[in-house]
Every structure is written in C-alpha cells, then in structure tokens.
Amino acid sequence: MRPFVFVNIAMSADGKISTKERRQVKISGTEDFSRVDRIKAASDAIMVGIGTVLADNPSLTVKSPDLRAERRAGGKDEHPIRVVVDSAARTPLDADILHKGTGKRIIAVSRKAPRERVEALREHATVVVTGEDSVDLQALLEELYRQGVRRLMVEGGGTLIWGLFEQGLVDELQTFIGNIVIGGKDAPTPADGEGFLREADFARLRLIEAVQLDDGLLIRWSVENR
Numbered sequence: 162m163r164p165f166v167f168v169n170i171a172m173s174a175d176g177k178i179s180t181k182e183r184r185q186v187k188i189s190g191t192e193d194f195s196r197v198d199r200i201k202a203a204s205d206a207i208m209v210g211i212g213t214v215l216a217d218n219p220s221l222t223v224k225s226p227d228l229r230a231e232r233r234a235g236g237k238d239e240h241p242i243r244v245v246v247d248s249a250a251r252t253p254l255d256a257d258i259l260h261k262g263t264g265k266r267i268i269a270v271s272r273k274a275p276r277e278r279v280e281a282l283r284e285h286a287t288v289v290v291t292g293e294d295s296v297d298l299q300a301l302l303e304e305l306y307r308q309g310v311r312r313l314m315v316e317g318g319g320t321l322i323w324g325l326f327e328q329g330l331v332d333e334l335q336t337f338i339g340n341i342v343i344g345g346k347d348a349p350t351p352a353d354g355e356g357f358l359r360e361a362d363f364a365r366l367r368l369i370e371a372v373q374l375d376d377g378l379l380i381r382w383s384v385e386n387r
C-alpha cells in the first residue's frame with residue numbers, strides 16, 4: 162500500500178521550472194501561492210528532492226496561521242511531515258527544512274550514503290534507508306504509508322518527478338503555468354531525467370479542471386495508467 166501521490170509544480174509559459182543555473186524564480190502569483198499553502202495544509206506529508214533543497218532551501222511549512230490553527234484543531238502537527246529524497250545524504254545540517262517549524266522530518270537515503278552523514282542527519286530527522294545507489298521510491302512510499310501518510314504532495318524538482326512518473330507512482334498532476342518565459346534548452350522542466358522512449362510508456366492524463374489564477378492557468382490532471 163502507498164499514499165495518494167500528487168505532484169504540484171509551477172512552470173513558465175515555455176515549460177521551465179527554473180533558470181538553467183537552477184536559480185529559483187517566482188512563477189506563481191499570490192493566488193497560486195495561497196492555493197499551494199492550502200493543498201500543503203491538506204496533505205499528510207510533503208516531499209522534495211535534494212536538488213530542490215540545495216537550490217531553493219525551502220522550509221515547506223504551512224504559511225497561513227489560520228491553516229496551521231485548523232491543523233492543530235484537527236489534532237495534527239502544524240506542518241505536514243517534510244520528506245527529502247536524498248540518496249547520498251547531502252542535506253545540509255543547517256537547511257531550513259530541518260529547523261523551521263515544528264513537526265516530523267524524514268530524510269530518505271540509499272545504502273551508499275556515507276555513515277557519518279547519516280548519523281549527523283539522525284540528530285534532526287528520521288532517516289529511512291532504501292535502495293542501493295539511489296532511493297527506492299516505491300519502498301519509500303510504502304514506508305510513508307506505514308507511518309500514516311495517506312496523502313502525499315510532491316513539490317519537485319524535475320528529477321524526482323520524473324523518477325515517480327517513470328515508476329507509475331503519480332496519481333495526480335497539478336501544473337500552474339505562469340505568465341513568464343524563461344527559455345534555455347538546459348533549464349529544468351517538470352519531468353526531466355531520461356524521459357520515456359516509447360509512446361506505449363508515456364503517462365496518460367485525464368483533465369480534471371483548468372482555471373485561471375492571476376495571469377496564469379492552473380491545470381489538474383489525473384494519471385490514468387499508473
């Protein structure tokens with residue numbers, strides 16, 4: 162058993178999620194950022210790849226005091242469990258995700274992660290070890306389910322999202338398309354990695370809704386062939 166997995170990503174009108182130097186850019190406007198806060202508050206856990214932690218240093222906390230109060234009233238921690246997929250245990254010990262806000266953190270590493278890094282991270286987070294060279298995403302999702310996670314939000318980046326699509330582990334995709342053009346053939350996109358080679362393998366989506374937010378468009382799809 163695994164949680165319901167939905168990906169939320171913001172991309173430019175030309176399909177990029179950051180600049181080619183992986184510098185974070187503001188793609189969402191205020192309406193989309195408050196929507197992101199709401200769907201985060203409605204999730205049991207939120208997951209990112211180590212590339213995103215190193216590039217953006219996100220805290221992944223719920224920003225609205227009202228939404229945090231609602232979670233507390235429902236008997237939950239103020240913030241969802243924060244999960245980093247980090248095969249080689251490279252999460253910096255001073256990363257905001259380890260220090261900002263209360264609640265549980267999980268760092269998922271592989272068996273090749275250096276033992277001293279893993280021990281240092283254990284001071285701040287629960288460390289889950291799966292996979293040989295890179296984290297076994299299926300096994301990680303099963304472990305999150307065992308820990309009570311039923312609804313998991315994935316916030317990127319493109320490498321982790323590709324890994325989840327490649328293995329048929331995504332149930333829903335929410336893409337906000339913002340009103341900027343970033344350009345650059347090497348700028349990250351919502352699903353990077355190798356990409357599917359055969360049409361038969363493509364993830365197939367069904368449109369749930371498309372709504373205007375600010376000067377952009379939010380599109381929600383369910384994944385049909387997971």
Ligand SMILES: NC(=O)c1ccc[n+]([C@@H]2O[C@H](COP(=O)([O-])OP(=O)(O)OC[C@H]3O[C@@H](n4cnc5c(N)ncnc54)[C@H](O)[C@@H]3O)[C@@H](O)[C@H]2O)c1
Nearest residue numbers: 171178179183210211212213216296317318319320321324
């Ligand atoms: N616009 C947005 O909504 C948004 C959101 C998040 C990140 N970003 C951008 O994305 C970029 C970072 O993306 P990225 O692709 O470099 O890194 P990422 O966040 O996707 O992390 C990739 C890492 O995940 C780890 N990983 C471990 N096991 C894996 C597996 N089985 N499959 C896949 N990955 C595995 C690997 O160590 C890999 O290096 C940054 O530029 C950031 O600003 C944008």
Ligand SMILES: Nc1nc(=O)c(N)c(NC[C@H](O)[C@H](O)[C@H](O)COP(=O)(O)O)[nH]1
Nearest residue numbers: 171186187188189217219220221222316
């Ligand atoms: N939805 C969204 N729109 C954007 O325009 C943008 N740049 C991100 N980027 C994702 C980023 O990696 C972090 O998830 C957020 O910046 C949250 O980080 P904080 O919790 O505020 O520290 N996400």
